Amino acid sequence: MRNRPVFGVLFFLLCVAAFFAPGLSWARDDLVVGFFAFEPHAMRGESGEPAGAAVEYLSKHIAPHMDASVLIQGPIPFSRLMFRFEEGWYDAVLLLARTRERQGRFVYPPEPFGFMRxxxxxxxxxxxxxxxxxxxxxxxxxxxxxxxxxxxxxxxxxxxxxxxxxxxxxxxxxxxxxxxxxxxxxxxxxxxxxxxxxxxxxxxxxxxxxxxxKVGLFTVFHPDVPDAVVRDYARALERARSQVDYETVLDGYLEPSESSGPDSSQP
Known part of the structure; x- marks a missing residue:
């Protein structure tokens, strides 16, 4: 009987540790998404905030249709991001191409949000x-x-x-x-x-x-993220694309570049 307070404290500490442990962030309200720098899709803004076309598309066009709130963090060096992603520090990586090796380790939604050409x-x-x-x-x-x-x-x-x-x-x-x-x-x-x-x-x-x-760009999920969350993202992406596609958002980042130089016309 004397050990009950001790066991109670230990149980509480274990619960707290489990809540904050890497790999269990999906249990919170926020879906934590990491990204590496890949201009103009994902980069650091003028004030140090996450910026870029993919960041904007997720935060302003996809996330509003999701049940979970989305927290975007980066840019993070690619190797460090992938290590932390595999360890469960992040629930998803903002943009990755699909390869056979990655498809066997991570969870891809049915459709990409954009393409590389x-x-x-x-x-x-x-x-x-x-x-x-x-x-x-x-x-x-x-x-x-x-x-x-x-x-x-x-x-x-x-x-x-x-x-x-x-x-x-x-x-x-x-x-x-x-x-x-x-x-x-x-x-x-x-x-x-x-x-x-x-x-x-x-x-x-x-x-x-x-x-x-063309190569698809996907937001890719950690295998510990519940299927319901991935389905929620896929539905939100479908709704977002019915209103504005990714290429339209991306074009807004390219207009200054397209006009730099007197003969930079596109065939």
């Missing part, structure tokens, strides 16, 4: 008729981020890939483009290269679509 940034007089055959880029020096995905179309060409690694790789490639050290810069995401060119004040460029499949 591969593109080349070239000089204003290049590829004016668009890109339809791999041999059109034969001999071109193309800036490329080491380890990133290359579309099969470009693999079939005889282009020379100028690889660069490390942080701010796209910005470094754009600098090389301005300096004339590469003829083009490839990105698996058209929006990011257009935005980056505007931010870097690149002049006299055009962005050409590269033939290839």
């Amino acid at each position: 591969p593109a080349l940034l070239v000089r204003s007089g290049a590829l004016t008729g668009g890109l339809t055959r791999p041999e059109q880029v034969d001999g071109m020096r193309i800036g490329f981020v080491q380890g990133a995905w290359i579309v099969p179309f470009l693999r079939r060409s005889k282009a020379r890939f100028d690889l660069i690694a490390g942080g701010y790789a796209t910005e470094k490639n754009l600098r090389k483009f301005v300096q004339g050290r590469v003829d083009a810069v490839f990105s698996p995401d058209r929006a990011s290269i257009v935005y980056g060119a505007g931010k870097a004040e690149v002049e006299r460029f055009r962005v050409v679509d590269v033939p290839g499949e």
Whole structure:
């Protein structure tokens, strides 16, 4: 009988620890979503707040239709974010492409909220008729981020890939483009290269679509998040898309970039 107060205190402490433990955040009212920097989709705002097209689409267009409130945190370095996500610190990651390996570990909703489209940034007089055959880029020096995905179309060409690694790789490639050290810069995401060119004040460029499949962008959930929450998100996304699609929101971040440079028209 004398041990009852002790057991009562221990039980209370265990309950508190379980409530705050990583991996159980879905039990709270907030759905905690982390993101890595991927401009213009997700980035740090002028005052340090989460910003970007994907952040805006989730917070202003999807979340209002959900039962749970959504808390968005970031940007967080990609490797650290994925480690914390797997450990359960976050209930979801704002945007990820779908791969076989990830699909076996995480929970994907039925539909992506948006898409990435591969593109080349070239000089204003290049590829004016668009890109339809791999041999059109034969001999071109193309800036490329080491380890990133290359579309099969470009693999079939005889282009020379100028690889660069490390942080701010796209910005470094754009600098090389301005300096004339590469003829083009490839990105698996058209929006990011257009935005980056505007931010870097690149002049006299055009962005050409590269033939290839578009890649879906998904908000991906931790396996401990209940199925009902994922279904709630999917329903909210469907309602959001019936009112405004992601590309419309994304275009609002690209308008300044599209107009930077006297010949940055899109084919």
